[in-house]
Amino acid sequence: MASAPSKLYADDVSLLVVLLDTNPFFWSSFSLPFSKFLSHVLSFLNSILLLNQFNQVVVIATGCNSCDYIYDSSSATSTGAESGRMPALCSDLLRKLDEFVTRDQQLGEKDSLGPTTSSLLSGSLSMALCYIQKVFRSGPLHPQPRILCLQGSTDGPEQYVAIMNAIFSAQRSMVPIDSCFMGSNNSAFLQQASYITGGVYQKPQQLDGLFQYLSTVFATDLHSRTFLRLPKSVGVDFRASCFCHKRTIDMGYICSVCLSIFCKHHKKCLTCGSVFGQPQTDVPSASNVK
Amino acid sequence: MNNGDGKRWNGGGEEDEDEDEGSGGGPDGWQITYADERSWESLQEDESGLLRPIDNKILYHAQYRRRIRSLSSQATAARIQKGLIRYLFVIIDLSRAASETDFRPSRMVVVAKLVEAFIREFFDQNPLSQLGLVSVKDGVAQCLTELGGSPESHVKALMGKLECSGESSLQNALDLVHGYLKQIPSYGHREVLVLYSALSTCDPGDIMETIQKCKKSKIRCSVIGLSAELFICKHLCQETGGLYSVALDEPHLKELILEHAPPPPAIAEFAISNLLKMGFPQRAAESSIAICSCHKEAKVGGGYTCPRCKARVCELPTECRVCGLTLISSPHLARSYHHLFPVVPFDEVPLSFLNDANRLPRSCFGCQQSLLNPGK
Numbered sequence: 001m002a003s004a005p006s007k008l009y010a011d012d013v014s015l016l017v018v019l020l021d022t023n024p025f026f027w028s029s030f031s032l033p034f035s036k037f038l039s040h041v042l043s044f045l046n047s048i049l050l051l052n053q054f055n056q057v058v059v060i061a062t063g064c065n066s067c068d069y070i071y072d073s074s075s076a077t078s079t080g081a082e083s084g085r086m087p088a089l090c091s092d093l094l095r096k097l098d099e100f101v102t103r104d105q106q107l108g109e110k111d112s113l114g115p116t117t118s119s120l121l122s123g124s125l126s127m128a129l130c131y132i133q134k135v136f137r138s139g140p141l142h143p144q145p146r147i148l149c150l151q152g153s154t155d156g157p158e159q160y161v162a163i164m165n166a167i168f169s170a171q172r173s174m175v176p177i178d179s180c181f182m183g184s185n186n187s188a189f190l191q192q193a194s195y196i197t198g199g200v201y202q203k204p205q206q207l208d209g210l211f212q213y214l215s216t217v218f219a220t221d222l223h224s225r226t227f228l229r230l231p232k233s234v235g236v237d238f239r240a241s242c243f244c245h246k247r248t249i250d251m252g253y254i255c256s257v258c259l260s261i262f263c264k265h266h267k268k269c270l271t272c273g274s275v276f277g278q279p280q281t282d283v284p285s286a287s288n289v290k
Numbered sequence: 291m292n293n294g295d296g297k298r299w300n301g302g303g304e305e306d307e308d309e310d311e312g313s314g315g316g317p318d319g320w321q322i323t324y325a326d327e328r329s330w331e332s333l334q335e336d337e338s339g340l341l342r343p344i345d346n347k348i349l350y351h352a353q354y355r356r357r358i359r360s361l362s363s364q365a366t367a368a369r370i371q372k373g374l375i376r377y378l379f380v381i382i383d384l385s386r387a388a389s390e391t392d393f394r395p396s397r398m399v400v401v402a403k404l405v406e407a408f409i410r411e412f413f414d415q416n417p418l419s420q421l422g423l424v425s426v427k428d429g430v431a432q433c434l435t436e437l438g439g440s441p442e443s444h445v446k447a448l449m450g451k452l453e454c455s456g457e458s459s460l461q462n463a464l465d466l467v468h469g470y471l472k473q474i475p476s477y478g479h480r481e482v483l484v485l486y487s488a489l490s491t492c493d494p495g496d497i498m499e500t501i502q503k504c505k506k507s508k509i510r511c512s513v514i515g516l517s518a519e520l521f522i523c524k525h526l527c528q529e530t531g532g533l534y535s536v537a538l539d540e541p542h543l544k545e546l547i548l549e550h551a552p553p554p555p556a557i558a559e560f561a562i563s564n565l566l567k568m569g570f571p572q573r574a575a576e577s578s579i580a581i582c583s584c585h586k587e588a589k590v591g592g593g594y595t596c597p598r599c600k601a602r603v604c605e606l607p608t609e610c611r612v613c614g615l616t617l618i619s620s621p622h623l624a625r626s627y628h629h630l631f632p633v634v635p636f637d638e639v640p641l642s643f644l645n646d647a648n649r650l651p652r653s654c655f656g657c658q659q660s661l662l663n664p665g666k
Contacts, residue, residue, distance in 0.1 A: 237572070250569060262565070
């Protein structure tokens, strides 16, 4: 009888899911060209795969109208043809990224709702969490998963509920969400995501050295992070914004039925229609929130 | 399948070790397993005649999905309101019946462990709500903790004194809880969860009167029985609009208790809707030094500042001790949004669709797992 299977995975094996922002509205007007950004990211992904032979990397592209898987290091086709100058990782990834961006643009033209300039972070977070759940259910031996968001576009406020649901789901599954935000102002969603799930939020100051930021802050696996001093989160803004004016407030009024936030006292809740101070007689149908 | 192989090897190894030890003196653990629990009944053969244990996860998951589907089919038709601000009392029966060993090691220990898990889950799902603990022992109901929002204090009080004796008294417990729940503000939903192990209740007066009193005060009482179904519990739940269930075994008990963690559908007349003033404090800078109002000692960094009176508090959600303002952060509110906008249940696709590769994609959109050859 063979002995019990030895533990194949040590503590420091990681599964890194990278959410790559491909929003053309952002990249067309940004100081760092997308091609240079991609070269930093590709070197970083290669270095992750070199750290441990069991490390896995999955890349999901976040577009304006859709999200899709671009690269999966554990799939059989990833060891495909190498072109003369680039290793297989790069050629696969670049080819699929190219196809994705064209598809995403076509979807945007078909959609007549008007141009959306924010990227679908909630969609790619959900897909990443689905993939991680599949890994959790594949058996007792699996790498430790984490999510890295490489984001530059501003937050779309219409995605607030979806992103918060994804954050709580990541918190429950104990999956940290790291964020490397390259835009101009800090992203409140990503700061909250990293704070709540125990990840790292970093806004690199000098984008020419992006690879150095990525490899020093975001490359370490979860087990080794306990021995490092990583950037601490300061100034996470947990204030809410009121539903009537979308201003951030630090004291407000909450409807006890639907938890909508208002800055002034009202007689009736603008979201669920309940009249305050009177017992409700009937279940009102909730009108659309936000 | 790899998982099955792994389990079989481990099972084989364990059996060899037990047969080697086999010393006398009282039934060993493995003997109890065979004598009482009939573990051979949980084995199944797969198509090639090899043994495999029942994959319980699939069974539970199927039951869960069925239940969720039945719940949401009523709920999504009319957007049912949920009581999000809840004031819940958990009544734990610590009478003589709680020392029975049909749940291992004893009912009391199992209930205490599950109530601890319930408390954490409750505050996770309902950050704006408050919970209190009451125990019934020797026919007298005692309040272990008053209504409060910090899970640690409840767990500490629960684990502090765990001893059972005497009779259980449902009426005394309900009277005590009624007294506390009368004082809470009108927008809160009043609930009681009773974990009842005894088969009788020893009451000083007319329990029907107490039940009517609870019904008039709009307290929703639910009972989870550990031994058998009792008429009085069923009557109580029917009158007040709660749920009565009896646990069959330990995993079932856990499922029943945790079912009460998400907010129940609200009965509209039970709570008056109101506009509550709340504060959203900012996190203090890392190097600031202040005296915190909860521990009454100087602390460096961390902590939150009340926007009205600028007192420092250590954690959220809480009530400011100086000015009484409820302090929360926006993720706490966002936590409850998924109760308000539940996910629509997925449509189940019959297997014949999957084999027709033209109609559906070859792999799952979410996780890229291959959808061909289902059933592993």
